[in-house]
Amino acid sequence: MSHHIQIEGGDGFDVSADEDSLLRGALRAGVGMPYECGVGGCGNCRFDLVSGEMQNLWPEAPGLSERERKRGKRLACQSRPLSDCVIKVRCADEYRPVVPTQRFQALLAQRREIAPGMAELVFKGPESATFRPGQYGVFHPPGVEGPRAYSMSNLPNAEGEWRFVVRRVPGGKGSNAMFDALAPGDTLTLDAPYGAAYLREDNARDVVCVGGGSGVGPVVSVARAALKLGKENRVHLFEGARTQADLCVPALLTPEEIAALNYVPVLSAEPDGSGWGGARGFVHAQVEQSLPLPVEKHEFYFAGPPPMIEAMQDLLVMRWKAPLTQIHFDKFF
Ligand SMILES: Cc1cc2nc3c(=O)[nH]c(=O)nc-3n(C[C@H](O)[C@H](O)[C@H](O)COP(=O)(O)OP(=O)(O)OC[C@H]3O[C@@H](n4cnc5c(N)ncnc54)[C@H](O)[C@@H]3O)c2cc1C
Ligand code: FES
Numbered sequence: 001m002s003h004h005i006q007i008e009g010g011d012g013f014d015v016s017a018d019e020d021s022l023l024r025g026a027l028r029a030g031v032g033m034p035y036e037c038g039v040g041g042c043g044n045c046r047f048d049l050v051s052g053e054m055q056n057l058w059p060e061a062p063g064l065s066e067r068e069r070k071r072g073k074r075l076a077c078q079s080r081p082l083s084d085c086v087i088k089v090r091c092a093d094e095y096r097p098v099v100p101t102q103r104f105q106a107l108l109a110q111r112r113e114i115a116p117g118m119a120e121l122v123f124k125g126p127e128s129a130t131f132r133p134g135q136y137g138v139f140h141p142p143g144v145e146g147p148r149a150y151s152m153s154n155l156p157n158a159e160g161e162w163r164f165v166v167r168r169v170p171g172g173k174g175s176n177a178m179f180d181a182l183a184p185g186d187t188l189t190l191d192a193p194y195g196a197a198y199l200r201e202d203n204a205r206d207v208v209c210v211g212g213g214s215g216v217g218p219v220v221s222v223a224r225a226a227l228k229l230g231k232e233n234r235v236h237l238f239e240g241a242r243t244q245a246d247l248c249v250p251a252l253l254t255p256e257e258i259a260a261l262n263y264v265p266v267l268s269a270e271p272d273g274s275g276w277g278g279a280r281g282f283v284h285a286q287v288e289q290s291l292p293l294p295v296e297k298h299e300f301y302f303a304g305p306p307p308m309i310e311a312m313q314d315l316l317v318m319r320w321k322a323p324l325t326q327i328h329f330d331k332f333f
Helices: 022-028 066-070 173-180 213-229 255-260 283-290 306-319
Strands: 002-007 012-016 046-051 054-056 073-075 079-081 085-088 102-115 118-124 136-139 148-151 161-167 187-194 206-212 235-241 262-267 298-304 327-331
Touching: 002 022, 012 022, 022 079, 102 161, 148 161, 148 173, 148 213, 161 173, 161 213, 206 213, 206 283, 206 306, 213 235, 213 255, 213 298, 235 283, 262 283, 283 306, 298 306, 306 327
Parallel strands: 002 085, 206 235, 206 298, 235 262, 298 327
Antiparallel strands: 002 012, 046 073, 046 085, 054 079, 102 118, 102 187, 118 161, 136 148, 136 187
């Protein structure tokens, strides 16, 4: 059974009754519905319900302000159609999936600790793993309300392997379930790929990847794919971590891959006297200090906690005036 969704003044599409949200149903139908995080945090998927019945999956989702809620705004990633509906939303081609999304049972093959509180999870799917480097997938961690997004840290492959770097967030329900409620051999539904912060292969600009904490996952994927393109362009990879022990890139890339990159680890809380001779401070400040300009010759990819993303946006957009089309990021809400 499915419900027909009509966009006022636009196209219509069908959403299967077992689909978990209007957004994922729209994207699966190839509709360019606006979105970013897919999990209720950013507010980019706002729409108006003109008629029909829609379940609100997370009424307190932070992606909407109290004022917007009062004005009847809804989030497509937190809405589930219960009948045929008419909605008002402005779609755009840039949101159309670049790779068709798939929903399948993924088997947890391995979980390996790569730093304190940080693990690489390796899942096996039934078919080839098709995505663009930098994209993310959506899981429903066992026993937890709502979905959680995790970004692929490997490259697309025919073997159906999907890798993720997951940080155990203190007190966080979903991330802790990914560590404690799931054992190798268990299966979980994975819905992927989503997101627009994927590697643009069609230009010769230098690639700048910046990852903070678990944000290294997607940017390692982008950096590795950029190296594989074998173009003349340089690939810079900045990793922000608290201490040397928290660095993940040495566990995710081979020494040869690291040598082929300009890898810049940046530590914000490394004790004095530890013998660390590398960069200290916040990762965005190191980008500002050491990236060769002009800014136009770079394509930027970054991922991590909201304060790091905001600091990078401030640097690139407000101060360096980088072209917006050359900036791609995921904020880890
Ligand atoms: C695009 C994207 C990519 C990401 N990639 C990674 C990654 O590669 N590695 C990584 O470690 N983290 C990643 N994250 C962050 C990750 O999705 C989780 O937010 C993080 O693991 C903390 O989740 P938690 O459940 O432990 O914390 P919690 O504080 O329990 O929950 C945090 C998030 O869960 C969602 N949520 C909470 N309650 C509900 C509810 N009732 N209904 C629906 N949703 C709810 C919200 O999005 C909230 O921000 C990514 C986030 C985004 C948006
Ligand atoms: S995509 Fe729905 S709130 Fe971010």
